Amino acid sequence: MNIDIVSIAKKDHSIYDPLYKELTKMISRFAKVQDIELFPKDVAKSHTISSNASKQAYSRAFNGHKNKGFSISLHPKGKLIDSFEFSKLLNDKITIKFFIGGAYGLEEDFLKSSDAVISLGNITMSHKIAKAVLLEQIYRGFSILNNHPYHK
Template sequence: MNINLIVLGKIKENYFKDAINEYKKMLKSYADLSIFEIMDEPCPENLSDKDMEKVKNVEGEKILSKIKDGAYVIALEIGGKSLDSVAFADKIKDLMIDGHSNITFVIGGSLGLSQEVLSRADYKLSFSKMTFPHKLMRVILMEQIYRAFRIINNHPYHK
């Protein structure tokens, strides 16, 4: 099983890096994990709606260029479907049963994802109606992927 994360921005804080590396290490026994960091576009706070769309489109092109052919794409989207951890594990298990050996998760930047990326997504997943910084979301996503594999393999996990 190959799990790819396509994410905007580079993480500089060691506490986020440490958490990501810890989950990456723990996931090794379940899946091959690759993280593709894409440089986010400058985004001043006073952008017009038109300029925001331009930024999302430029970022979207970069994201789409990293998606491998045949990948099942799950976009993290505030308007997506909410799942609990067991349902998320079931989703991943069902994808594996259906022959999807390459799952790609996409985390957008501060403006969200372009319409082209959302259109390419096979599934839109929401972790919450709240907005999280993409650095923290990366850690949360990796923890949930790890938890999903623990559940799939009937290994204990904290409820």
């Protein structure tokens, strides 16, 4: 299985990088994870215009990545699911693409074109924390699917 985590983010080193690396290594027995961070110039420019312009720029940046596989967008107003429901999203898929929008979220049309829209919770968290939570849930989901004791 291939999993892409596609996010609107500047490519910079983070204190979370060792955690991402460790979680990705843990997941590697089940799937290959690719972390794709996008921050093209039009996204930077759109931030000076409006939130709607920013959301449109995020959609344009993501469009080249949405073509193949099961697409899951992360959004605060998405469906709240538990770890067992999350594991079902991973089951029987060849390619899954998770999308994490920028500071202004995602366009309604982009969300409607996703196969699933989920929320990681009612709290607001930075994109870097959201990515760590997502990676942990991916590992937990595979552990549930494979009866591995991690999820207990």
